[in-house]
Amino acid sequence: MEPSKVDVLIVGAGPAGLMLSLWMAKLGIKTRVVDKRTGKIVSGQADGFQCRTLEIFDSFGIGQKVWQESNHMLEVSFWNPGEDGKIRRHHRGPNTQPNLSRFTESVLQQGRVESFLIDTIRASASPKHPLIEIERSVMPTTLSIDESCVNDEDAYPVEVTLRHLTEEEATPTQRLSNLQDGLYRSNLAEDDTEKLIANTSGVREEKVQAKYVVGCDGAHSWVRKTLGEGFEMKGESTDAIWGVLDIIPITDFPDIRSRCMIHSAEFGAMMVIPRENKLVRVYTQLKEVSTGTGRVDRSQITPELILQTARKILSPYTLDYHYIDWWTAYQIGQRVGDRFSKHNRIFLAGDAVHTHSPKAGQGMNVSMGDTYNLGWKLGLVCKKLLRPEVLDTYELERRQIARQLIAFDHKFSRLFSGRPATDGSGEGSSMSEFQEAFREAQLFITGVGIRYQPSLLVCKENDDTGDLGGGLQAETAPQSSAASTAGLATNCRPGTRFASQKVMAQSDARPWELQLQMPSDGRFRIVVFGGDISQAKQLATVNELGAWLQANLLSPAKSPRISLAPGPDPRGGSGSSQWMTDQDPSIVDVLLVHAASREQIELLQDLHPVYHPFDKKLGWDYGKVFVDGQTHHEGHGRAYERYGVDPARGAIVAVRPDGYIGLVTALQGEDGWKQLQAWFGGLLRSV
Amino acid sequence: MEPSKVDVLIVGAGPAGLMLSLWMAKLGIKTRVVDKRTGKIVSGQADGFQCRTLEIFDSFGIGQKVWQESNHMLEVSFWNPGEDGKIRRHHRGPNTQPNLSRFTESVLQQGRVESFLIDTIRASASPKHPLIEIERSVMPTTLSIDESCVNDEDAYPVEVTLRHLTEEEATPTQRLSNLQDGLYRSNLAEDDTEKLIANTSGVREEKVQAKYVVGCDGAHSWVRKTLGEGFEMKGESTDAIWGVLDIIPITDFPDIRSRCMIHSAEFGAMMVIPRENKLVRVYTQLKEVSTGTGRVDRSQITPELILQTARKILSPYTLDYHYIDWWTAYQIGQRVGDRFSKHNRIFLAGDAVHTHSPKAGQGMNVSMGDTYNLGWKLGLVCKKLLRPEVLDTYELERRQIARQLIAFDHKFSRLFSGRPATDGSGEGSSMSEFQEAFREAQLFITGVGIRYQPSLLVCKENDDTGDLGGGLQAETAPQSSAASTAGLATNCRPGTRFASQKVMAQSDARPWELQLQMPSDGRFRIVVFGGDISQAKQLATVNELGAWLQANLLSPAKSPRISLAPGPDPRGGSGSSQWMTDQDPSIVDVLLVHAASREQIELLQDLHPVYHPFDKKLGWDYGKVFVDGQTHHEGHGRAYERYGVDPARGAIVAVRPDGYIGLVTALQGEDGWKQLQAWFGGLLRSV
Incomplete structure (x- = not known):
């Protein structure tokens, strides 16, 4: 069979892939979007939406939906041990600095937002705007680039083999018992991509030639790995393991509906994220499973362990639940790629090119920020309206953000996992340092402080110093x-x-x-x-x-x-x-x-x-x-x-x-x- | 076949019927809703939403949808003839008085709102809340009430025959060429109910016994007519005929995006209602077809006639259009029933019991206001939570509103159809009178000024004078x-x-x-x-x-x-x-x-x-x-x-x-x- 042709092939239909698809739908670009999983997320995963992300949603007409359904996280409380070793409220204040945006940080399950994006992609179809469907249970297995024609704008230099997975392959066992194995999709989980590719019995495959391919395929990105040398992720992991529970809490802890940063005297740290539908997300440091050797005993990690840890940290307050929606655990680390594109024909975005810890509610936001930056450039180049050299600014602009993110996360995670001084003798010093870091980072965290550097797209002021x-x-x-x-x-x-x-x-x-x-x-x-x-x-x-x-x-x-x-x-x-x-x-x-x-x-x-x-x-x-x-x-x-x-x-x-x-x-x-x-x-x- | 049983039977699935259905869905009442037409409205009809209606929508979680999609009609302009006989802007000010509500008057096509209501009815189903489906192409043909058991709360005293119409019957010819006959659904149109009932060949019918029946079946209400003596509508018609055009206007008239009340020197009056999606609704007085004998030559009424009239009134400004969405014409009159219920077992609501002219954007609002008032009472009585005598307050409260509406409309329509003094010698007196009437009526028009009289439900203040x-x-x-x-x-x-x-x-x-x-x-x-x-x-x-x-x-x-x-x-x-x-x-x-x-x-x-x-x-x-x-x-x-x-x-x-x-x-x-x-x-x- 002859290969089919498409302007843009997007690998991965998470938030980054969907944001890119939305631009393609708005601009009327012939696009395919494939994802190896059978369905979208229905619980857990990312949940924090920053001001700038909500502004972006609003620019597509879906901001108000998210704003209305989400929990608006308006306050942050800092708790740390008092002289008696018991936690007490140290400070309470606005979580989002006033007057930055018409929005504040908000929390809503990732899957709801994916639904809104998909509905908007569909609604953008018209005689001049081809309908873009999300193709589930489809994954690439080979990718090659014909370097002889990467500068020919009419060429389709990237050839990809797409495999249509069986329902069983696309639905790993874990998925069927999501709650039993919360580590599915965690960075502690195995990647099944190689195993899927190795299975060649009775598979259905097709070849596609694309002008552009974008890998939005997550931390285990197959697209990035296929690009090989020069595209390695650089950075480090710590041995700090954190657990996450999404529950409807039954508790007498007074600040359960505020964002809380809690440092206990003996049992490590905890973060509280109040969510929609009475849910609360609890992050706890799991000291028991952090072996110090970089190895983790995954079998020990259970919702019960996370709950027990949370109870110790929150003591003397109580914590229990009847409803649990989701749980997981992850290892803290910060990694970023040097290169975000190859020949401006293959691009990487989101977790495929930067990973970090989830606690500052950045991952989904920065990932969508990547493709929100890339999408219009790629679309307008496909339409031959924009000069192709503008595509260089994608790496220029978003690598800068990824590096800022990694630096922020490195500092924030270490501060948060570290043990604070008690405030017996006045204020605990590391607590103040932590609050200060949190305050300073606001402009970056909210996304509204981002400043792209001068380029073809951003005209330097006459007195600019760089x-x-x-x-x-x-x-x-x-x-x-x-x-x-x-x-x-x-x-x-x-x-x-x-x-x-x-x-x-x-x-x-x-x-x-x-x-x-x-x-x-x-x-x-x-x-x-x-x-x-x-x-x-x-x-x-x-x-x-x-x-x-x-x-x-x-x-x-x-x-x-x-x-x-x-x-x-x-x-x-x-x-x-x-x-x-x-x-x-x-x-x-x-x-x-x-x-x-x-x-x-x-x-x-x-x-x-x-x-x-x-x-x-x-x-x-x-x-x-x-x-x-x-x-x-x-x-x-x-x-x-x-x-x-x-x-x-x-x-x-x-x-x-x-x-x-x-x-x-x-x-x-x-x-x-x-x-x-x-x-x-x-x-x-x-x- | 044995008759089936249902707690509430609602006849008519327009805004009044849907609002009632929504209450039934929220309260978990076994309900059927039937409508003789095959589908819901997709263009034209009512479009004005008053503050109180938007507040009510918001109380069901759909206010923001309407608010976001609708046009917010913020200003009203009054135009009348200057000394030279040409129209000029006489006054411009807020259309909704500030600080009455968090909403302002807004305009959106009725069908969109019906969709939101239907979606919300469906989403309210749970194991304890039966799903309510809107049954289209179904109409009642007989109704009888067993008066011996109207005081037995467990009885089903009302028996109704429901006929399932053929697709052809439910879709009158006019509907297929909606734009050609804009008088379909107008009060100038014939009522086809009797004709439909008379056709007995090959019909499918069923019998239903209901505890309560509510007629939300419009100005030609079959339910009201069936109730016979004591349920006649009282009031009067004038011979003033008005035409309505929904167009995307091509015009140099400067206030086309404001609500305008325009009185010309010679050609009668016109109202401009700016709508969503660039649409504008234009109401013009059609003097040519007002014979003065109470008879109307319907064949003369065309979109072209309405446009020509509007052009004369707007002159020297121009008016044209490429897109027309809908048109109609109607005869001004005000009629209201004395009785809104029979034995508190059969109720009438909306146009079934009060009709008036559409220009103040009241009809749909007051109709939904009726069933918003009735719904919770009926539902809580069905659930045996509320004393049945509370049902008396429906007629008490809503007849009061209907009478206020009729009085307002009577005054407003006559002022608006009348010819104003020019303002050559200072201010035109009837123009000032008109503005003053408009301002005074604000509290009533917006719905926020409604005050129900003392009853079981409203406790008199100790110094109340009545x-x-x-x-x-x-x-x-x-x-x-x-x-x-x-x-x-x-x-x-x-x-x-x-x-x-x-x-x-x-x-x-x-x-x-x-x-x-x-x-x-x-x-x-x-x-x-x-x-x-x-x-x-x-x-x-x-x-x-x-x-x-x-x-x-x-x-x-x-x-x-x-x-x-x-x-x-x-x-x-x-x-x-x-x-x-x-x-x-x-x-x-x-x-x-x-x-x-x-x-x-x-x-x-x-x-x-x-x-x-x-x-x-x-x-x-x-x-x-x-x-x-x-x-x-x-x-x-x-x-x-x-x-x-x-x-x-x-x-x-x-x-x-x-x-x-x-x-x-x-x-x-x-x-x-x-x-x-x-x-x-x-x-x-x-x-």
């Missing part, structure tokens, strides 16, 4: 020929995510989180902070910019069009209606946020049509102009103040399809505008 | 032996809905709209405003009350238990977990809102167990105690201030299962507590 903060220095990488102007939007730093502030629609006075007006649909966005356009001069500036944008960036001759998918839309309704017209919009979308009073401006009459584009089937677009003003029911967003923009001057903030700031430049004058042209020129193929 | 406001006087009705104390909670008036304020959970610091902690699950709620319980004396008072409640109201010997259904829960998670235990809770639920600082109180240690009830499978309940205080991320709710409760004194507010206040009494002392006992004693069967 210092990324926290001792990190930017790597050498090809740079955009455009430069950002410092000081125009002081809280909009290039490389950081464009934060959301509340603004009000000019057309109907509805308050909006501005981020919701920038859905993940593959478009770049030029956010024009027009300033106080009740001033004739300022209005003229904004309209001159509009005319320039129309002529130089947005006309069909100057910028590529992109077809938008249907499906959930963060802006409400049952989905974007843009697919209802045959007039595809430009890949560059323009939003105007002005600081005049809403009453002083008439949308259609006062503003250049670039701010309310016309479609012959859908009429004028009323959803592009926003006001920084007092709303009828939700107060004043103070957006200019919070973005750090002077209403008398204004600014342009250009944002990547993933919501990160690429360029900040001036509203006034061609010098500023030309930076836009230079930036897009380095990215888009037809500008 | 004046219901707006010239209405309370009817004579059996009264509770309990009395409310005026002045304890000055913004919690008996008979009004218990408004929502933001409070914070004691256990985990999460901010909550208090209403979300009072889901529609059939339970009465005692909201204890405990005051500043950091004061030892106040804490003692609250705990004494707790002990009294436990001994006198909540113990299994004193109050009936109720099994809770699974399904969406406004409190998050994937549903209530109460059904996971065999220990059913009391029908009386207790919530504590205190005014001490959260840090000063330890839930389990300081408070009586009635405020954190224990379950042997689920442990302590952490979700019953709330704080009026500063939250980490969402400010201070100022609940005591907004409810009008003095923190030094406190209050008890007892709330019905539908969220309306039944009784306000004192926190301190047995005199106040005994009012609770008296109130519940008049309602519940075993207290």
Whole structure:
């Protein structure tokens, strides 16, 4: 049989693979997604959603579902031994620092979120957007790359053999008695991939040729192993073993519905994560099974052992349960790969290229962060809209995050597994150190503090020193020929995510989180902070910019069009209606946020049509102009103040399809505008 | 064949029938729901959701879905002719008065909401809650009531013949070409019920005996007609005909995304309702087809006619469209029945007992309001938890609302159809009158101002005069032996809905709209405003009350238990977990809102167990105690201030299962507590 052809083959349908599939569905890329397991997760596994992840979900129209079903983990309590050796509450405070995001850290079972992602992938299908189905019980068994054609964008250089597993193979025994063997899927479990590949009797296989292959296949990644030399994971393991229980607790411990970090005097540490549906996740250090020789006696690890350990740590409080949902155990270690891609044709993402301990609720978030970063680049390259060299920025940007993650986790895990000083003589010193580390790490943990380094995608500020903060220095990488102007939007730093502030629609006075007006649909966005356009001069500036944008960036001759998918839309309704017209919009979308009073401006009459584009089937677009003003029911967003923009001057903030700031430049004058042209020129193929 | 038996038979699966079915599903009542049509609505029909309706949806866990998909209609503009005869904007302001509710008026196609209701009905099934399926293409053809046993609660006195229609009968020709005949379902259309009943060839019929039958079968209600004498609708029709278009408009009219009331100099009036998915609904007066003789030439009414009329009214602005979703026309009239039930065995609800014009977005809301009022009463009587005489309050309460609605609509329609004075010589007088009528009606229109009169369910304040406001006087009705104390909670008036304020959970610091902690699950709620319980004396008072409640109201010997259904829960998670235990809770639920600082109180240690009830499978309940205080991320709710409760004194507010206040009494002392006992004693069967 002839090999079939596909643009993108995704191996693994966990959170990383599904996030990537969602981008492919939104962009209309011919994609296959395979996973060797027969079904998705229904209990346990990852559960923590960080602010930035919730913002990303919201950009796909599913943030509110997660937000509504999840437990919002608002407080963290630190407990440690008092003079009498008994634990006592040492400190209690907000778990997520206020004003970082409209979300806070939340907890929901991974499988629910996978369902939401899959439903959204399906709902994005249209005549121009092929339906992507998740193919279960399918795994790759061979992979080869034809290096002679990796630079030919029309070639399908990667050939993969896909094996369709039997139901029995795809459903390991452990799965049938999940609760009995909680170590299934733990990093203490055996990997069955080799065994599955070795079984060649009566198998059904097919060959697929792909332009791109992405390994989202977890810590035992077969794709990574197949890439061989140069793709080894580097790092270390400790001999600290931790157990995890998901239970509905029956306890008199007062802070059971807060996140708790508990250090006992003698029995090690414990973490409490309050979850949805009355569940609580309990992490306990299992000193009994940590042999100190790096070897672990797995047979000793049972839910009963974890419960007994938790009871000792919590004493004199009691702990019991009737319902247990899941349990597992794992060994702490931090490992990261040097290389995230080969020839920009094969990519690795998520656990396949970085692993660490789960307690800071990072794994699923950073994994989805990887493919959220990769997806739009890969999709737009497949559509021949984006220059292929932009794919280099995936490794540049996400390896930086992986390394920050590993460094954070290394420090945090050791602090947490270590024995604290009691606070008999004042404050326990290591406890304070721990709290301080926790506080410092907030910006990284929540994901909102991420700052990608300068590249083709992120235009350096004119005074940039390359210092990324926290001792990190930017790597050498090809740079955009455009430069950002410092000081125009002081809280909009290039490389950081464009934060959301509340603004009000000019057309109907509805308050909006501005981020919701920038859905993940593959478009770049030029956010024009027009300033106080009740001033004739300022209005003229904004309209001159509009005319320039129309002529130089947005006309069909100057910028590529992109077809938008249907499906959930963060802006409400049952989905974007843009697919209802045959007039595809430009890949560059323009939003105007002005600081005049809403009453002083008439949308259609006062503003250049670039701010309310016309479609012959859908009429004028009323959803592009926003006001920084007092709303009828939700107060004043103070957006200019919070973005750090002077209403008398204004600014342009250009944002990547993933919501990160690429360029900040001036509203006034061609010098500023030309930076836009230079930036897009380095990215888009037809500008 | 023997007749089958069912507790409740609901005729009609529109919004009223579905809301009733939802209550039955939540309460676990054996119910059948039949509708003569083959499918649910997919376009057009009702679309306006008022604040109170959204609050009700939220109490079933589906408010956020509607809120997210709908268009929020935030502004209203009034346009009328200027001196030159051309229309101009006369006034623009908020469409929903601020601070009435956490919601504002919103617009979404009726069919979407029916889907949400049906999904929630299905999700409420459990071993104790029979699955309720909507039976389409089924209609009643005979109905008889055995009056000899209407007072025997175990009897099934109503016998109904149900006919299973053929697909062709259930799908009238018009339906196949919905857009061609927009008058299908209009009040200008013929009723086909008699024709369907007359066709007896080859029909399949069954007999059903029901304890209760509810006619939710619309303006042509077969159930009402079958009840005969005493059930006629009374009222009048005008000869004003209005047309309705649902289009994606192509227009330069500046306020097309606001609600607009437009009066032209010569061509009549028009209303604009901006909807979801770029749709706009346009209502225009069709003077051409209003013959003045009460007869209408239906054949003249076409989308083109409505568009032409709208164009004339909007001139000099232009109006066109490519997409049309739906259209219809209707004749203005107001009619209401005198009787809403027969022997408390057969009930009428929604359009079956009151009809009016659609422009104020009331129909669907008041119809669902009817069955939201009826459902819990009927369900709890079926379960033998509530005294059957409480059923009398359905007619008492909802006829009052229907009459208010008719009076409002009569005034509003006439004002709107009338020709306004131009504002050449200052302000047009009838325009001001119109605006004033609109403003005054806000409390009624939004549904949040509804005040049910004193009865068994609503305990009169000691100084009550029977004046219901707006010239209405309370009817004579059996009264509770309990009395409310005026002045304890000055913004919690008996008979009004218990408004929502933001409070914070004691256990985990999460901010909550208090209403979300009072889901529609059939339970009465005692909201204890405990005051500043950091004061030892106040804490003692609250705990004494707790002990009294436990001994006198909540113990299994004193109050009936109720099994809770699974399904969406406004409190998050994937549903209530109460059904996971065999220990059913009391029908009386207790919530504590205190005014001490959260840090000063330890839930389990300081408070009586009635405020954190224990379950042997689920442990302590952490979700019953709330704080009026500063939250980490969402400010201070100022609940005591907004409810009008003095923190030094406190209050008890007892709330019905539908969220309306039944009784306000004192926190301190047995005199106040005994009012609770008296109130519940008049309602519940075993207290």
